[in-house]
Each structure stands twice: as C-alpha cells, then as structure tokens.
Amino acid sequence: MNNYYIGRKIPVNSQGWIMLCDVMGSDHDIAEAARTSYGKSEKDTSKDEHLIRYLMRHGHTSPFEMAELKFMVYVPMDVWRQWVRHRTASINEYSTRYSVAIDQMYEATEWRLQDQNNKQGSDGLLSEEDAEMLSEKEEAFHKAARELYDERIKMGVAREQARKDLPLSTFTQAYWKIDLKNLLNFLRLRCDKHAQKEIRAYADIIFDMIKVLFPLTWRAFVEYQKEAITFSLRDQMAASYLLLNVIYAVLKTELPDKDLSSHKTIMRRLFKFIPDEWKQENCRERDEFLEKADRLIPFPEGYDGFDPVKIMRGQDED
Numbered sequence: 222m223n224n225y226y227i228g229r230k231i232p233v234n235s236q237g238w239i240m241l242c243d244v245m246g247s248d249h250d251i252a253e254a255a256r257t258s259y260g261k262s263e264k265d266t267s268k269d270e271h272l273i274r275y276l277m278r279h280g281h282t283s284p285f286e287m288a289e290l291k292f293m294v295y296v297p298m299d300v301w302r303q304w305v306r307h308r309t310a311s312i313n314e315y316s317t318r319y320s321v322a323i324d325q326m327y328e329a330t331e332w333r334l335q336d337q338n339n340k341q342g343s344d345g346l347l348s349e350e351d352a353e354m355l356s357e358k359e360e361a362f363h364k365a366a367r368e369l370y371d372e373r374i375k376m377g378v379a380r381e382q383a384r385k386d387l388p389l390s391t392f393t394q395a396y397w398k399i400d401l402k403n404l405l406n407f408l409r410l411r412c413d414k415h416a417q418k419e420i421r422a423y424a425d426i427i428f429d430m431i432k433v434l435f436p437l438t439w440r441a442f443v444e445y446q447k448e449a450i451t452f453s454l455r456d457q458m459a460a461s462y463l464l465l466n467v468i469y470a471v472l473k474t475e476l477p478d479k480d481l482s483s484h485k486t487i488m489r490r491l492f493k494f495i496p497d498e499w500k501q502e503n504c505r506e507r508d509e510f511l512e513k514a515d516r517l518i519p520f521p522e523g524y525d526g527f528d529p530v531k532i533m534r535g536q537d538e539d
C-alpha cells in the first residue's frame with residue numbers, strides 16, 4: 222500500500238499533475254528517532270501512536286524531519302511562484318534557458334469573482350456568458366503569446382530572452398523534495414481555505430498521500446495542527462464574554478423568573494476587556510474570532526434574538 226502512489230501521475234486542475242517519486246521513513250522511524258532522546262528502541266509499533274501524538278502536541282518537531290518525500294510536479298508558473306516560497310525544500314526545475322519552454326498553458330475552467338471581504342480571496346463565479354467570452358479571449362491570448370515566443374526562437378533569439386513575455390499560465394515541471402515536518406507546514410498553509418484554489422488542489426492530493434504513507438502522523442497532524450484552533454488572549458476574553466452571553470440568553474428564556482443580575486455584571490466587566498476596534502462595524506480580527514467560536518459552539522438561534530456580532534459590537538445592552 223505504501224508504494225501505491227510511487228510513480229503514478231495524479232491529475233490536478235485538469236492539465237497539471239503530481240507524482241510521488243520516492244519516500245524515506247515511516248511512522249515507526251519517526252517514533253524511533255524520538256526515542257534516541259532516552260537511548261531506547263522499541264520494536265513494538267503499537268507504542269508509536271502515543272509517542273507521535275505527544276511529539277505533535279508539544280511541537281517536538283525534529284523527529285518528523287527524519288522522513289523525506291520526493292515529488293515531481295507539473296504546475297502553471299503562478300502556482301509554482303507560491304509553491305517555491307516554501308524555502309525548506311530542495312528543487313530541480315525545468316530550465317527555459319536550457320530548453321524550449323513547455324508548450325502548454327493553464328486554461329481556466331471557471332472564472333471566480335473577487336471576494337469583497339478577503340482581498341486575497343475569491344467568492345462566487347462569473348456568469349456563464351461572461352466566462353465563455355473570457356475563455357475565448359484567453360485562448361487567443363495564449364496563442365498569440367506562444368506564436369511570438371516561437372517566432373523569437375526561430376529568429377535565433379536566446380531562449381533566456383525569448384521567454385520574457387510568456388504568461389504565468391505557462392507550465393513548468395520540477396522535482397520537489399522536502400522532509401515531513403516542513404511538508405506538514407506546507408499542508409497546514411496550502412490546504413487551508415485561505416490558500417488559492419489552484420495550489421490547494423495540489424496540497425489536498427499530497428494530504429491524501431500522507432494519510433496512507435504516515436497514518437499516525439497524519440491523524441496527529443489533523444488533530445493538533447490542521448483542525449486545531451488557536452485562541453489569542455483577546456479571543457479568550459471574547460470567548461468568555463460570549464459564553465456568558467449564551468448562558469444568560471438560555472437562562473433568561475428557560476427560567477424567566479430567575480434573578481440574573483450577577484451574570485450581567487460579570488458580562489459587563491468582561492466586555493471592558495474587548496478592544497474598541499472589535500466594537501466597530503468592520504473588524505476582521507473579531508470576525509475571525511467569531512468564525513473560530515462558531516466552530517466550538519454553533520451559536521444558538523431563537524434565544525431572545527441572540528446575535529453574536531451584535532453582542533461583540535456592544536449593541537446588546539438592555
């Protein structure tokens with residue numbers, strides 16, 4: 222099963238692909254690397270999971286560097302530009318100084334609209350009619366860019382200069398080798414919904430591979446990193462305030478005759494610790510906190526018109 226992926230080109234985003242070339246190490250090797258700390262070795266692999274979970278939970282990361290993976294990737298330049306920002310990998314890339322540029326450009330299969338809240342994101346799709354028109358223009362542009370490139374090459378222009386006007390949609394191919402610790406960092410950042418959809422598609426495939434190749438590490442990673450929520454000090458204050466509000470709203474509805482003045486007093490005191498910018502109409506940090514809080518406790522609906530955004534803006538005082 223561990224060799225299932227090796228040598229298989231897995232398609233990504235219609236024209237790209239990724240292939241696992243080689244893997245060094247296993248969950249057991251990671252656990253064994255950690256055991257050198259106390260000069261012991263353990264053949265019984267049933268003891269590995271407990272240790273791996275401990276390592277992941279406590280940020281004891283170097284044992285995960287003992288495993289390595291080598292991939293071959295075929296990606297458009299704009300995706301690759303984000304990919305190479307991960308400096309802790311080794312790369313050998315197709316050279317467009319040495320060779321004629323790869324004659325393939327990434328064609329969009331959909332045209333996403335600019336997200337109005339997240340300046341780096343997209344949200345929704347362009348209408349089918351507009352998308353069709355843009356795809357036709359894209360095709361003509363790709364054709365013209367390639368023809369100009371080919372013409373320069375034919376006229377003897379050096380490949381290193383002829384390539385200067387090729388679009389970012391041009392494909393490149395590279396070996397990418399990285400240790401598991403830094404690969405998990407790549408996955409944490411690039412499987413996230415804030416990462417661009419195109420690179421996320423590659424990261425999601427690698428994520429699935431890790432599940433098969435390093436199942437114990439994968440589980441610990443999902444639990445302690447990927448799906449974990451970090452609470453800042455501000456978040457903690459706001460969480461306490463929100464929780465008390467939830468309790469207050471529930472009690473007020475369920476026990477209308479109960480005296481709840483002490484709950485209100487505690488809430489008011491906590492509210493003072495919430496910074497003023499969190500009470501404004503637009504506040505990204507507050508909205509991010511509310512997203513995290515919603516993952517912890519989906520906000521109850523119907524309890525006295527309970528509205529967390531209103532509460533965090535200080536508009537709930539009665």
Ligand SMILES: Cc1cc2nc3c(=O)[nH]c(=O)nc-3n(C[C@H](O)[C@H](O)[C@H](O)COP(=O)(O)OP(=O)(O)OC[C@H]3O[C@@H](n4cnc5c(N)ncnc54)[C@H](O)[C@@H]3O)c2cc1C
Pocket residue numbers: 306307308309310341403406410411415416417
């Ligand atoms: C959603 C998203 C949006 C982004 N937007 C932008 C942007 O607008 N502009 C932009 O320029 N970049 C942007 N980036 C790239 C980002 O800033 C990082 O460069 C990239 O994600 C690589 O992460 P990394 O440094 O953790 O990984 P790696 O380079 O693989 O490093 C792994 C870890 O090694 C350590 N390390 C590596 N090199 C150094 C060093 N020189 N000094 C100290 N420690 C080091 C750090 O602990 C680091 O976390 C974005 C990334 C994401 C995921």
